[in-house]
Amino acid sequence: xxxxxxxxxxxxxxxxxxxxxxxxxxxxxxxxxxxxxxxxxxxxxxxxxxxxxxxxxxxxxxxxxxxxxxxxxxxxxxxxxxxxxxxxxxxxxxxxxxxxxxxxxxxxxxxxxxxxxxxxxxxxxxxxxxxxxxxxxxxxxxxxxxxxxxxxxxxxxxxxxxxxxxxxxxxxxxxxxxxxxxxxxxxxxxxxxxxxxxxxxxxxxxxxxxxxxxxxxxxxxxxxxxxxxxxxxxxxxxxxxxxxxxxxxxxxxxxxxxxxxxxxxxxxxxxxxxxxxxxxxxxxxxxxxxxxxxxxxxxxxxxxxxxxxxxxxxxxxxxxxxxxxxxxxxxxxxxxxxxxxxxxxxxxxxxxxxxxxxxx
Ligand code: DAH
Numbered sequence: 001x002x003x004x005x006x007x008x009x010x011x012x013x014x015x016x017x018x019x020x021x022x023x024x025x026x027x028x029x030x031x032x033x034x035x036x037x038x039x040x041x042x043x044x045x046x047x048x049x050x051x052x053x054x055x056x057x058x059x060x061x062x063x064x065x066x067x068x069x070x071x072x073x074x075x076x077x078x079x080x081x082x083x084x085x086x087x088x089x090x091x092x093x094x095x096x097x098x099x100x101x102x103x104x105x106x107x108x109x110x111x112x113x114x115x116x117x118x119x120x121x122x123x124x125x126x127x128x129x130x131x132x133x134x135x136x137x138x139x140x141x142x143x144x145x146x147x148x149x150x151x152x153x154x155x156x157x158x159x160x161x162x163x164x165x166x167x168x169x170x171x172x173x174x175x176x177x178x179x180x181x182x183x184x185x186x187x188x189x190x191x192x193x194x195x196x197x198x199x200x201x202x203x204x205x206x207x208x209x210x211x212x213x214x215x216x217x218x219x220x221x222x223x224x225x226x227x228x229x230x231x232x233x234x235x236x237x238x239x240x241x242x243x244x245x246x247x248x249x250x251x252x253x254x255x256x257x258x259x260x261x262x263x264x265x266x267x268x269x270x271x272x273x274x275x276x277x278x279x280x281x282x283x284x285x286x287x288x289x290x291x292x293x294x295x296x297x298x299x300x301x302x303x304x305x306x307x308x309x310x311x312x313x314x315x316x317x318x319x320x321x322x323x324x325x326x327x328x329x330x331x332x333x334x335x336x337x338x339x340x341x342x343x344x345x346x347x348x349x350x351x352x353x354x355x356x357x358x359x360x
Pocket of ligand 1: 175176177178217218256259288289290291292311312313314315
């Protein structure tokens with residue numbers, strides 16, 4: 001056998017035997033690569049006489065072309081085999097049940113939903129949202145809000161106190177969202193129109209109280225803001241929130257250190273049928289506290305009470321969520337039970353808007 005035939009035999013056997021593309025590439029490098037066996041033969045052409053080259057040249061070129069073709073053909077076969085193997089191993093069982101996508105499974109917690117509903121309503125009235133820290137100083141939680149030292153109203157708040165700081169003062173877990181009124185008035189020139197949703201804390205827990213709960217505070221300060229504005233704002237809010245066209249509202253005199261006068265607000269309801277229906281009947285349900293901001297509070301924030309006046313209110317978010325959505329017990333709100341959230345949660349992309357509907 002001539003040398004060319006031997007080379008060809010060896011190359012073709014190796015090509016046939018290559019089990020995958022990587023092995024085939026190795027064969028290519030060993031034969032046609034720069035230092036390959038066939039390339040080495042090609043290099044000998046330079047030392048040949050013209051006569052010899054005329055015979056050996058075409059023979060070597062033929063060899064090179066045939067080996068090249070064999071490699072290309074084998075590569076196609078290997079590619080197809082690899083693809084078939086992959087398709088066989090990655091088959092999809094179309095009879096398997098589909099997986100629910102996160103959007104159809106995920107749920108928004110009723111507290112988040114109700115906060116979104118409330119902020120949508122007040123945003124429509126020109127309010128912005130303000131926030132403050134959960135851990136407060138005694139000054140912001142009580143003193144600046146006109147709770148005198150030792151006043152019994154402080155004790156009514158069942159406050160959680162933190163360990164004393166180095167200077168002996170004790171921070172508190174805020175007992176209400178009212179301290180954010182002070183923080184806002186300290187830094188913002190009136191007119192002020194804010195709502196303040198957030199977590200609040202008191203040592204209290206049963207079916208309708210939890211040690212951590214949520215409030216929404218409201219504050220309006222301007223030069224001529226008056227009690228009629230307060231009544232209108234709260235009535236419009238209650239109608240929009242409870243999604244009723246008409247609702248009777250009753251204002252009772254009350255006491256909060258930070259408002260004068262202070263008003264407790266009741267809404268009309270019907271309890272005769274076992275469940276509470278709002279906007280019907282002749283019964284009343286207490287729903288929030290409010291009043292005209294006390295002159296001392298304005299002064300504590302550097303505002304002149306002879307120039308500025310305004311109103312404020314505070315409402316329990318958990319309670320109005322329970323009322324609106326008929327939830328009898330507050331405790332499951334914070335137990336992270338998937339069955340409860342499946343039952344009472346809201347679909348994630350159904351954002352509450354006044355135009356599109358608050359709760360759909
Ligand atoms: N901070 C009060 C509480 O937690 C609620 C409240 C009542 C807030 C009257 C107000 C208000 O802004 O004017 O009991």
